[in-house]
Amino acid sequence: MNLLNIASDDLPESSLEQSMSAVAAAIADPSRVSMLCALMDGRAWTATELSAVAGIAPSTTSGHLSRLLSNGLILCLTQGRHRYYRLAGREIAGLLETLMGVTINPGTSAVSRTPRHLRHARTCYDHLAGEIAVKIYDFMQQEGWLEPGGAALTPAGKTHFLHLGAVLNPLSRRKACCACLDWSERRFHLGGDAGAALLTLFRQKAWIAITPGYREVTFTARGKIALQRQFGVMNP
Known part of the structure; x- marks a missing residue:
């Protein structure tokens, strides 16, 4: 046979x-x-x-x-x-992000060629990506907000999200939380429902400014203060 x-x-x-x-x-x-x-x-x-x-x-x-x-x-x-x-859907956004990374960052180069404004902070469909997002993810890991591997928020992480006002969707069919490899930083940032909730929070509190049609994220004066106080990100 x-x-x-x-x-x-x-x-x-x-x-x-x-x-x-x-x-x-x-x-x-x-x-x-x-x-x-x-x-x-x-x-x-x-x-x-x-x-x-x-x-x-x-x-x-x-x-x-x-x-x-x-x-x-x-x-x-x-x-x-x-x-x-x-x-x-998010899968298509992820595919496009990967293609952008392959195009802008050839595997033979160890130096990122991503435009500085996009490398600093950008949107990836419904969550935050870039250097600032990676720093936030590192902070969450160090503070015990994330389970090993970033597959879920810990009870402490959920408490902190609640305190911040980031609304999680317990009925969501997507991953509650996941580690996304950032193509410009080659390190992880926060994805899944938790990542989307965080970006929504940043928008609602006017911590960021986004020009429609552009992925670049600019942190407002309030946002910079919040990044330092809530996530230990200095000089964002």
């Missing part, structure tokens, strides 16, 4: 390899890459806005969006007569 033949026969017409190639081809266009990068800020964008950021005519935008939709990279949300587009 040839197990390889059985496995091959059981595969659907669109094999894993073909599906991967289709996704790669969908990404492999400068205009579509520009759209995907814009959607990394976590917002929903209109086709007109995406055509502007990609620098293409509105008449050609629908074809690009259809390509991204058909390959599961984005979703279309309808509200009344308006249509909005956003990334299909």
Whole structure:
């Protein structure tokens, strides 16, 4: 009995390899890459806005969006007569982050080539990334807020999140907490539901300023004070 033949026969017409190639081809266009990068800020964008950021005519935008939709990279949300587009999920954001890291930081170089403003602090879909995020993660580890490996918050960590006002979702189907490898720092920052809750808190308390369409995060004067007091991050 040839197990390889059985496995091959059981595969659907669109094999894993073909599906991967289709996704790669969908990404492999400068205009579509520009759209995907814009959607990394976590917002929903209109086709007109995406055509502007990609620098293409509105008449050609629908074809690009259809390509991204058909390959599961984005979703279309309808509200009344308006249509909005956003990334299909955190996994797609993670894929794009990885591609950015491979492109900007060649494996042969030990020196980060990430633009300084992005390396300092940026959003990664729904959580914070960059140098500041790594420092926050290190603080949480040192203070015992995280279980070994960063798979969950400790009781002390949950208490501190409650004290800060970071609302966790006990019914979330995603990971409650996880260690995400930061592609610019090559160290871990906080992901999962806890990471999203922390970024939401920073926004609600106006500790950060984010320009729509850009991933760069700027800490306000209040935010810098909070980073020092709450997370021991000096001179953010």
